[in-house]
Amino acid sequence: MPRNVVVLLDNPEGREMVKTACNAAGIRFAEFQELVEAEIKQTGKAYKTGLRDDFDDILDRIMQEDE
Numbered sequence: 865m866p867r868n869v870v871v872l873l874d875n876p877e878g879r880e881m882v883k884t885a886c887n888a889a890g891i892r893f894a895e896f897q898e899l900v901e902a903e904i905k906q907t908g909k910a911y912k913t914g915l916r917d918d919f920d921d922i923l924d925r926i927m928q929e930d931e
Contacts, residue, residue, distance in 0.1 A: 869904050870904070
């Protein structure tokens, strides 16, 4: 993930807060981070082509792991 894009994830205290929130919500931090990275890749684009496909791939993988 590019540094300083998501400030909360850029420092240890912020990362720990997000990890705690993910755990409380039953979300794996690594997968949350993948979703954030997919969104960041689209930053500055007029049309977020491929974002839905990226999200679908990540979420499908999560669903398969949970089965």
